[in-house]
Amino acid sequence: MNLIRLRPRSTGTLLLASLVGVAAFAWPLLWQTDQAGQSAIGHTTDAPWLFVLLLPLLVAVVLAELSESGIDAKVIALLGMLAAVGAALRALGPGTAGLEPGFFLLVLAGRAFGAGFGFVLGSVSLLGGALISGGVGPWMPFQMFACAWVGCLAGLLPRVGGRLEVLLLATYSLVAGVLYGVVMNLWFWPYATFGSDFSFIPGDALADNLHRYLLFVVATSLGWDIPRGILCAVLVLVLGRPVLNAFRRTARKAAFDTPVLFEPRSPHA
Numbered sequence: 001m002n003l004i005r006l007r008p009r010s011t012g013t014l015l016l017a018s019l020v021g022v023a024a025f026a027w028p029l030l031w032q033t034d035q036a037g038q039s040a041i042g043h044t045t046d047a048p049w050l051f052v053l054l055l056p057l058l059v060a061v062v063l064a065e066l067s068e069s070g071i072d073a074k075v076i077a078l079l080g081m082l083a084a085v086g087a088a089l090r091a092l093g094p095g096t097a098g099l100e101p102g103f104f105l106l107v108l109a110g111r112a113f114g115a116g117f118g119f120v121l122g123s124v125s126l127l128g129g130a131l132i133s134g135g136v137g138p139w140m141p142f143q144m145f146a147c148a149w150v151g152c153l154a155g156l157l158p159r160v161g162g163r164l165e166v167l168l169l170a171t172y173s174l175v176a177g178v179l180y181g182v183v184m185n186l187w188f189w190p191y192a193t194f195g196s197d198f199s200f201i202p203g204d205a206l207a208d209n210l211h212r213y214l215l216f217v218v219a220t221s222l223g224w225d226i227p228r229g230i231l232c233a234v235l236v237l238v239l240g241r242p243v244l245n246a247f248r249r250t251a252r253k254a255a256f257d258t259p260v261l262f263e264p265r266s267p268h269a
Contacts, residue, residue: 139188
């Protein structure tokens with residue numbers, strides 16, 4: 001059940017937000033830059049603008065659905081509740097050794113409620129978790145994009161049922177947990193120095209820089225990324241079916257697909 005359906009306006013907004021995110025991560029690999037040092041790693045010039053740009057794009061997704069009658073107050077309430085749960089889960093495990101239990105919630109909610117819901121939930125829950133755990137920094141808008149993609153792609157997986165669905169989501173969780181770390185390294189890697197074999201070289205060929213980046217990931221971050229993926233996959237295997245059933249039962253009970261109609265009250269009533 002897609003609670004935030006990907007209608008033309010919301011689809012365009014999601015694509016625009018994703019393009020902004022891809023550009024934020026990848027532009028140093030595609031355009032030569034002289035930025036380096038602490039100010040570049042701190043993203044003092046671009047991180048605030050990314051955050052300022054991302055929030056209106058998220059609001060635009062919701063407003064686009066409101067204007068096309070694809071979302072109502074019940075969906076917004078559910079989104080707020082799950083975002084609070086996701087923020088609390090992030091506060092319980094704020095990335096220690098890569099263990100972030102909130103990821104499995106993004107995967108299951110994106111699967112049950114659709115790609116648009118997963119995209120918005122990923123960003124909002126990350127923002128709430130960062131505020132609770134004190135994880136606010138230049139990395140935060142990049143994390144918001146990455147978590148949004150985790151939730152969104154879960155809603156775009158092929159439709160299967162039964163045990164196969166849980167296995168599919170567990171496999172996706174493992175892959176997404178690893179790729180999240182691989183993508184997130186790009187927020188600082190082009191601006192720091194790790195030795196000639198692991199560092200970004202401005203102006204060098206894209207293939208050579210990607211090779212050095214792969215070596216950097218294998219040597220440094222996989223020890224965090226693999227546990228994240230394993231934990232998420234295990235949680236999906238253990239809790240996936242009952243949580244999915246609860247989400248889908250909630251959607252049926254709340255009758256999200258039923259349009260709300262207001263009829264004038266009779267003066268004789």
